[in-house]
Amino acid sequence: MATATKTVSEEEEEVTTVKVNGSAVNGVPPVFTSSRELKVVFVLGGPGSGKGTQCSKIVETFGFVHLSAGDLLRAEIKSGNENGNMIQNMIKEGKIVPAEVTVKLLQKAMEESENDKFLIDGFPRNEENRAIFESVTGIEPQFILFFDCPEQEMERRLLGRNQGRVDDNIETIRKRFKVFVESSIPVVDYYETSGKVNKIDATKSVDKVFDSIRPLFDCFNHVSSNGYEEELTEAIKQHNINGSAVAITN
Ligand SMILES: Nc1ncnc2c1ncn2[C@@H]1O[C@H](COP(=O)(O)OP(=O)(O)O)[C@@H](O)[C@H]1O
Numbered sequence: 534m535a536t537a538t539k540t541v542s543e544e545e546e547e548v549t550t551v552k553v554n555g556s557a558v559n560g561v562p563p564v565f566t567s568s569r570e571l572k573v574v575f576v577l578g579g580p581g582s583g584k585g586t587q588c589s590k591i592v593e594t595f596g597f598v599h600l601s602a603g604d605l606l607r608a609e610i611k612s613g614n615e616n617g618n619m620i621q622n623m624i625k626e627g628k629i630v631p632a633e634v635t636v637k638l639l640q641k642a643m644e645e646s647e648n649d650k651f652l653i654d655g656f657p658r659n660e661e662n663r664a665i666f667e668s669v670t671g672i673e674p675q676f677i678l679f680f681d682c683p684e685q686e687m688e689r690r691l692l693g694r695n696q697g698r699v700d701d702n703i704e705t706i707r708k709r710f711k712v713f714v715e716s717s718i719p720v721v722d723y724y725e726t727s728g729k730v731n732k733i734d735a736t737k738s739v740d741k742v743f744d745s746i747r748p749l750f751d752c753f754n755h756v757s758s759n760g761y762e763e764e765l766t767e768a769i770k771q772h773n774i775n776g777s778a779v780a781i782t783n
């Protein structure tokens with residue numbers, strides 16, 4: 534007689550469903566253990582372009598969880614963890630922390646959350662970030678928000694941010710801009726080839742920037758009978774048609 538009881542191997546199979554997209558790094562298979570269908574949006578842009586500000590608004594309106602890679606790293610410094618000194622020194626120098634450290638923090642935060650929609654802010658910041666995240670979690674982002682803002686404006690905003698950050702001084706800011714152009718823009722270019730990048734003119738007011746982002750997230754609240762994927766594809770198409778005709782920074 535057929536029974537509804539699941540075998541141990543069937544249960545194991547369920548727990549590993551998000552692993553299937555992951556490819557092995559050096560022969561090591563992906564290790565993410567969530568059984569949920571996670572939806573991830575990467576939020577990229579230069580330092581001070583307004584990523585964190587807009588993420589807070591998206592969280593309020595669309596119920597995403599905001600995971601700022603920078604905030605997670607700063608929390609790690611405060612926690613007194615053995616990596617703290619190394620992270621602190623790299624941030625002070627405007628350098629990018631090794632991906633294994635950052636991916637582990639993001640992975641832990643996602644596993645501990647009960648939500649299934651994540652805004653990952655300030656990540657992936659280089660090719661190593663991107664490749665290791667993909668291999669470990671098997672997650673492909675729904676899309677990328679790319680905040681386009683001239684350096685002069687970002688510098689003005691960072692110098693006025695006033696959060697007591699060790700890296701918001703002119704010397705480190707210049708280093709961060711260089712790293713952004715050399716290491717982060719290539720990641721944006723990578724996603725550009727699969728049509729996932731939604732460029733946002735970040736020079737406008739906070740409310741105007743949010744107005745331009747909003748249609749990309751509406752589908753997560755108003756799912757039509759076709760499912761959110763079709764709505765999202767249409768929203769991305771419209772965004773690109775109306776698209777802010779702004780040049781990639783530098
Ligand atoms: N559209 C905007 N116009 C003017 N200032 C802004 C805008 N968005 C953010 N800011 C301010 O600029 C600074 C940097 O913004 P933040 O969101 O922290 O940037 P990021 O997370 O990209 O580093 C903050 O002081 C913030 O209040």
Ligand SMILES: Nc1ccn([C@H]2C[C@H](O)[C@@H](COP(=O)(O)OP(=O)(O)O)O2)c(=O)n1
Pocket residue numbers: 578579580581584601602603604606623624627628629630631635654655656657658662700709
């Ligand atoms: N993926 C990441 C994100 C941030 N970091 C480090 C290096 C960055 O200069 C600092 C600050 O990043 P954060 O995203 O908080 O701030 P900015 O966008 O530079 O304003 O953290 C990292 O090493 N790797």
